[in-house]
Each structure stands twice: as C-alpha cells, then as structure tokens.
Amino acid sequence: MKKLFIILLATLIASFGFAQEKETFLPRMGLGFVPQYTISGGMRFDIDRSISKTSNQWLIISPQVYMLSGSRYGHDFKELSGVGLDVKHKIYLKPNTMKPLGFYAEYGIMFQYFSITENKQYTVPVSENGVPYYEVVEGDLNTKLYKVGGNFHLGYQWLLGDKVYFDIYTGAGIRISHNNINEGFDTWYNNSWIDYGYSGTLLDGGFRIGFYF
Amino acid sequence: MKKNLFSVLFTLLCIGTGILLSSSEPVVYGDYTPVYMERSEMENAVKIEAAQPLHKTGKIYLYGQYILVNEKYKGIHVIDNSNPEAPINLAFLHIDGCIDMAMKDNILYADNAIDLIALKTTDNFASIQVTDRIVNIFPETESPDGYWSPYYINQFRPDNGILVAWKKKS
Numbered sequence: 001m002k003k004l005f006i007i008l009l010a011t012l013i014a015s016f017g018f019a020q021e022k023e024t025f026l027p028r029m030g031l032g033f034v035p036q037y038t039i040s041g042g043m044r045f046d047i048d049r050s051i052s053k054t055s056n057q058w059l060i061i062s063p064q065v066y067m068l069s070g071s072r073y074g075h076d077f078k079e080l081s082g083v084g085l086d087v088k089h090k091i092y093l094k095p096n097t098m099k100p101l102g103f104y105a106e107y108g109i110m111f112q113y114f115s116i117t118e119n120k121q122y123t124v125p126v127s128e129n130g131v132p133y134y135e136v137v138e139g140d141l142n143t144k145l146y147k148v149g150g151n152f153h154l155g156y157q158w159l160l161g162d163k164v165y166f167d168i169y170t171g172a173g174i175r176i177s178h179n180n181i182n183e184g185f186d187t188w189y190n191n192s193w194i195d196y197g198y199s200g201t202l203l204d205g206g207f208r209i210g211f212y213f
Numbered sequence: 214m215k216k217n218l219f220s221v222l223f224t225l226l227c228i229g230t231g232i233l234l235s236s237s238e239p240v241v242y243g244d245y246t247p248v249y250m251e252r253s254e255m256e257n258a259v260k261i262e263a264a265q266p267l268h269k270t271g272k273i274y275l276y277g278q279y280i281l282v283n284e285k286y287k288g289i290h291v292i293d294n295s296n297p298e299a300p301i302n303l304a305f306l307h308i309d310g311c312i313d314m315a316m317k318d319n320i321l322y323a324d325n326a327i328d329l330i331a332l333k334t335t336d337n338f339a340s341i342q343v344t345d346r347i348v349n350i351f352p353e354t355e356s357p358d359g360y361w362s363p364y365y366i367n368q369f370r371p372d373n374g375i376l377v378a379w380k381k382k383s
Contacts, residue, residue, distance in 0.1 A: 123370075123371055131254065131307075131309075132254050133249065133378075134371045135248050135249075135380060136246040
C-alpha cells in the first residue's frame with residue numbers, strides 16, 4: 001500500500017513538474033451523468049472543463065437536483081426536494097498525454113440543501129379548562145437540511161474513441177450537516193453514511209458516464 | 214501492479230456504493246395517543262369541580278350514600294344516592310390519570326397517574342384536601358390497544374412530563 005502511494009505521489013509530481021511532448025486531446029469540455037444518485041432520488045450531471053494546456057488537469061462541476069416522495073433509508077418522506085453542487089479538481093496521473101484516461105486523483109468540496117416534509121406525530125401543548133396538557137398530534141412537519149463536506153478520490157477512466165468516457169472512483173470524504181429545526185422529528189437523517197443528513201467521515205465511490213465535446 | 218490497484222479500487226467501490234442501509238424510525242400506529250402533564254401541574258390540578266356528565270366511565274365504588282364513578286384518566290364523579298329513585302350527580306373530583314379508587318373513614322385513596330394520593334373529604338364532598346402523596350408508586354398505564362411501547366412514549370414525552378391519559382384519535 002505504501003509502495004502504491006509513493007508511485008501515485010511520484011506520478012502526480014511528475015505530471016506537474018515536467019512539460020514535455022504530450023499526446024494531445026482537443027475537446028476541452030465534457031458532460032457526464034452519475035447514475036447512482038438516482039438511488040437517493042437525485043440526478044447529478046458532471047461538467048468537466050480542462051483547466052491547463054500543459055498538464056492534464058480538469059475542473060469538475062457537478063450540479064444535483066433531488067425530488068423524492070416515499071420511503072428511503074428508513075425515512076418516510078411526504079416530499080423531499082433539494083439541490084447540490086460538487087466542485088472538484090481532477091488530475092490524471094498518466095504521463096505524456098493530455099487525454100483524460102487512466103488513473104487519476106481528485107479532491108473537492110460539496111454542498112447540499114434539502115427541504116424535507118414528513119407527516120409526523122409530535123407533541124404540542126394544549127389547555128383544557130385552564131389545565132395545561134401535552135398531546136400528541138399528527139401533521140406535516142418541514143425541516144431544512146444543509147450539508148457541506150469534502151472528498152478525495154482515486155479513480156480510473158476509460159475513453160471510447162475520444163468522445164465517450166466511463167469513470168469509476170472511490171475514496172474518502174467528510175460531511176457536516178445541520179437541520180434548521182428538529183422539534184417534532186425523531187431523526188436527524190443521520191442513520192447511515194448514505195443518509196441525507198449524515199455527519200462524519202465516509203467511504204465514497206461510484207461511477208459516471210459521459211462524453212467530451 | 215495495475216491488477217492490484219484495480220482490485221483495491223473495485224473492492225472500495227463495492228463498499229462505497231453497494232450498500233443501502235435501512236434503519237427503523239419510530240412509526241407509531243394505533244387509535245390512541247398519550248397525554249402528558251408536568252408534575253407540578255398534575256399535583257396542583259387535583260380539585261373538586263361542579264358535577265359533570267359521565268362519558269368514559271370505569272370503576273364504580275359504593276361509599277355510604279354515595280356512589281363514586283371513575284371517569285377514565287379524568288377523575289371521579291360523586292353521586293348522591295340517598296334517594297335511589299333520584300340519584301343526584303353531586304360533584305366531580307378532578308384527578309388526572311385516575312383509573313381506580315377506594316375510600317375509608319372519609320379518606321379517598323386514588324391514583325393520580327403514577328402517584329397514590331389520599332384525599333380527606335367532608336361528609337358531603339363539599340371540599341377535599343390532599344393529605345398524602347406517594348410519588349412514582351404506579352407504572353404508567355399502557356395504551357388501550359397496546360401499540361405504544363415505553364420507547365415511543367418516551368420519544369414524545371416533554372421535559373418533566375408524566376403520562377396521564379390516552380386519548381382516542383378523532
């Protein structure tokens with residue numbers, strides 16, 4: 001593992017340090033889709049943009065939208081909607097080429113916002129003949145959930161021709177989430193690392209498909 | 214080397230994306246919901262009130278000329294039965310969480326939710342006075358249809374809240 005890390009690091013340094021004759025790659029933009037986000041009721045599109053003419057580095061901007069109702073990750077949503085944005089710096093490790101293929105490393109930051117409405121039972125104060133009680137009632141409750149974090153990935157990307165790519169990646173990340181209200185909710189949406197309100201470290205991974213133009 | 218790296222990536226990928234975890238979140242069904250009170254409010258709410266119509270009655274207790282009828286979780290109706298041909302609904306003893314009572318020598322013993330209280334009464338139930346209270350002697354009552362476990366009861370419990378009643382959903 002240590003050997004692997006040294007090789008990756010050396011390759012990374014080499015990709016920055018030495019400008020030499022490189023295999024060219026004309027497209028400067030890519031558009032991709034990350035299918036596994038549909039599991040969470042979302043769609044993520046990746047916009048890849050080459051940011052260097054001398055080294056194989058790309059900026060990946062990944063807007064997301066979420067729309068879901070029903071059960072997911074142990075919650076029963078009346079309605080979940082949300083948006084997200086990942087921004088990553090991606091560095092291909094294969095030397096002497098500007099083609100976005102082979103092993104790569106990427107790191108970046110992410111932000112997600114969710115508006116969650118659930119039909120819940122919750123406790124409210126009531127008064128009966130001047131005597132105060134607390135009763136459990138049923139109704140719609142809404143909470144706003146904000147999540148920020150960062151990722152570091154290692155991955156491998158294949159190119160079909162010079163247009164279509166298939167990319168797998170895995171790595172680690174950190175998430176910090178916050179609900180603006182939790183009264184009446186019996187969850188922080190933090191049941192597991194794939195949950196909408198997860199806070200903590202996680203193993204991240206997935207695949208994406210797309211094309212360059 | 215490349216093969217090993219692929220194996221590592223593939224394994225991590227499986228870990229990273231293949232698992233959909235689910236966990237249970239409290240979902241409470243049933244026809245009843247709990248009613249809570251703060252302890253101080255519950256203790257202060259024990260009082261004699263004007264006669265009230267009988268709704269959801271429970272135990273019936275005969276004491277001299279009086280018939281005591283429990284109004285579930287609310288208190289006790291006092292009925293003057295000195296003329297059995299025309300009983301008089303005399304008063305209502307407001308005791309939250311009350312489902313049982315007994316009486317001897319003008320002392321009424323009743324459950325005030327999880328407490329046992331002793332009430333000294335005048336001969337005609339014109340006044341009452343709590344003379345003794347043994348706190349936390351009874352367990353909280355279970356939901357009539359058995360759907361609420363102690364975990365869920367605590368989930369909805371306000372600070373210092375004591376379960377005093379079960380209310381049927383409308």
